[in-house]
Amino acid sequence: MNDSGNVYKQHETIAVNTEAKSAPIGHGRPWMDPTIEPFIRVEGVSKHFGDFAAVDRVDLDIYQGELFSILGGSGSGKTTLLRVLAGFEEPSTGRVVIDGVDMAGxxxxxxxxxxxxxxxALFPHMTVAKNIAYGLKRDGMRKAVISERVADVLDLVQMSDFGPRKPAQLSGGQRQRVALARAIVKRPKVLLLDEPLGALDKKLRESTQFELANIQYKSGITFIVVTHDQEEAMTLSTRIAVMDQGRFPQVGTPTEIYEYPETRFTADFIGTINSFEGSVESVSGSEMSVSLPALDMTLQVPVKNGISNGDTVCLAVRPEKIWISTSPPETADTAVLTGTVEDQGYFGNLSLYRVRLETGEIIQVSAQNRERQSERMIDWDATVHIHWDIASMVLLKE
Amino acid sequence: MMKRLSFPLTVLIFGYAFLYIPIFSMIAYSFNKSSLATTWGGFSLRWYGVLFENSQAFDALMLSIRIALVSATFATALGTCAGIALYRFRSFRGRRLFSGMIAAPLVMPEVITGLSLLLFFISLENLIGWPAGRGVDTITIAHITFSMAFVAIVVQARLAGQDNSLEEAAQDLGARPFRVLVDITLPLLAPAMIAGWLLAFTLSFDDLVISSFVSGPGANTLPMYIFSKVKLGVKPDINALATIIVALVTIGVVVAMRLMTRKDGGKKPG
Structure with a gap:
């Protein structure tokens, strides 16, 4: 079965699972159901500023009722894309279709x-109630209806007593709620949120996160959230589009993005990952063997399209997928590597170790602190044994 | 024992003394009984009486107020448009030229502005027969020309310090561009527009050089009247006139300041 040239010490013949397990089709996962039409279609949209493409030929399907996040660093083009959806920027190419209507022009x-x-962007010269009523007034609604809707939405965001106040008299968290109330009071088909929690401090951000998801659920409005905060995107979203240099390296559920990252960028951007470069030694049938000099081993993994002999590939594993112990594991059906603890961080609930292998490679390992102890079991310079299930490794595109 | 004044305070006192002693002495001398402008002869309202009987001075005052009101209003309207255009349309063709041109009157010597306007009015009259002769109209137009630059700059500064997304938010909530202007842009610009209007009013009210160039027979603004009087020696009734002007300007500025601070502060919830 193993027909690779035995350049490096061969430990094992192990299969790496690189394909996402297909989730069951059903309720709450409209993107899995081919019979459901997407609510928002972004087709080949680019936005150029001079020679610079802030958004570069992206496609995106977003379904009704989703809480969809666009996650990227600053300058990734995420806000520009949001502004294209809102209509503040005309796309340079491509089109945006919302609920079957082409938004061009x-x-x-x-x-x-x-x-x-x-x-x-609360209007400083208007009270909270007037701010919220502004959009309804533009629709020519009757006064009685307007005040009822304003009261309802203030209630929803728990700001009922603040109607007569001016924005300058509110705290940051209260302003955030008013802004949200003003944006949802018109019951739009889609709500676009640009860094909705960005201006709040950490503690407030955590509690507001869940409130936001709750309000989204209650209102049934499709939310598209732009954020740079991966934790926020992970906890809030039904799906995440990771954005980098105006493109989407990956779109998927939080679990897919985290467990089955497709590119090195995605893997690094969300959480931490140990990635190892290797070269394809041979391809046979549905499997290929990849030698990893950093680990001093060769692995058997399923073939991916477009990969041939001699190609450089990248295999990666998350720190929490790795077992660490001071004594050699008894029943390890996988490769066991030995190294020394170069550095460690104690976070209370878990500890993070940086383990230096004999090859010089440093691997990050995180472990739950299940047992209570005043002394650490694994200390600096301790010799440790680490191993992981090869199926938890992923093959990354560059 | 007297406390030593700190250096900044001393400087401040000197500065204010330099600015205000001439004005206060002028005000004091307006209540002077003596007809000699520089010797104190006891308190009296005599010169105010003389002033009100002087129809020439009164006419000049009314003319100046009329011109200042009209020109400040037009200058505010035009200057606001220019300010918004300069700020909003960041990349239209010739923006740099336009913005340089709007600021030019700020540094242009008044003599040049006055002369060029005079030549312009004369050739315009030759071409289309308007404005017929020089007088109130030409002074007003001239004042609009130079004071709108100041308004534009005040408005532009205010816009620069303002969150752009406010207007976008209004648009996003369903307001057409015109509604955005009325509901959001102009209310937020109001303090700047009031300040610009006051500035334009003051500039027009005390302009002497440009007015002298473009004025015609019979159109004497207050500064022109005062200047012509002073050439024949300072009379105490001029002091009285100046005191009235100072009082009016002070009231105007105080009212405007209160309006402006109330706009931003926000009232306590009732």
Whole structure:
């Protein structure tokens, strides 16, 4: 079975699972169901500023009722894409279709979307109630209906007593709620949120995260959230589009993105990962063997399209998927590597170790601190044995 | 024992003394009984009486107020448009040229502005027969020309310090561009527009050089009247006139300041 040239010490013949397990089709996963039409279609959209492409030929399908996150660092083009959806920027190429209507040439005030701005953009010269009523007034609603809707939405965001206040008299968290209330009071088909929690401090951000998801669930509005905070995106979203240099390296559920990252960028951007470069020694049938000099071993993994002999590939494993112990594991059906603890971090609930292998490679390992002890079991310079299930490794594109 | 004044305080006192002693002495001398402008002869309202009987001075005052009101209003309207255009349309063709041109009157010597406007009015009259002769109209137009630059700069500064997304938010909530202007842009610009209007009013009210160039027979603004009087020696009734002007300007500025601070502060919830 193993027909690779035995350049490096061969430990084992092990299969690496690189394919996402297909999730069951059903309720709450409209993107898995081919009979459901996407609610928002982004087709080949680019936005150029001069020679620079802030958004570069992206495609995206977003379904009704989703809480969809666009996750990227600063300058990744995420806010530009949001502004294209809102109508503040005309796309240079491609088109945006919302609920079956092509949005080309439709100005922001006629789109069925509302936006919550990063700065909140509350009108400083109007009270909270007037801020929220503004959009309803533009639709020519009757006064009685307006005040009822305003009261309802203030209740939803728990700001009922604050209607007569001016924005300057509110705290950051209260302003955030008012901004959200103003954006959802018109019951838009889609709500765009630009860094909705960005201006809040950490503690407030955590509690507000869940409230936001709760409000999304109650209102049933499709949310598209732009954020740079991976934790926020992971906890909030039904799906995440990772954005980098105007493109999407990967779109998927939080679990898919975390457990089955497709590219090195995604893997590094979300959480931490140990990645090892290797070269394809041979391809036979559905498997290929990859030699990893950093680990001093060769692994058997399923073949991916477009990979041939001699190609450089990247295999990776998350720190929490690795077992660490001071004594050699008894029943390890996988490769066991030995190294020394170069550095460690104690976080209370878990510890993070940086283990230096004999090859010089440093591997990050995290372990739950299940037992209570005043002394650490694994200390600096301790000799440790680490191993992991090869099926938890992923094959990354560069 | 007297406390030693700190250096900054001393500087401040000197600065204010330099600015205000001439004005206060002028005000004091307006209540002077003596007809000699520089010797104190006891308190009296005599010169205010003389002033009100002087129809020439009164006419000049009314003319100046009229011109200042009209020109400040037009200058505010035009200057606001220019300020918004300069700020908003960041990349239109010739923006740099336009913005340089709007600021030019700020540094242009008044003599040059006055002369060029005079030549312009004369050739315009030759071409289309308007404005017929020089007078109130030409002074007003001239004042609009130079004071709108100041308004534009005040408005532009205010816009630069403002969150752009406010207007976008209004648009996003369904407001057409015109509604955004009325509901959001202009209310937020109000303090700057009031400040610009006051500035334009003051500039127009005390302009002497440009007015002298473009004025015609019969159109004497207050500064022109005062200047012509002073050439024949300072009379105490001029002091009285100046005191009235100072009082009016002070009231105007105080009112405007209160308006402006109330706009941003926000009232306590009732």
């Amino acid at each position: 439709i100005p922001p005030h006629r789109r069925p979307v509302n936006m919550m701005f990063q700065s909140y």
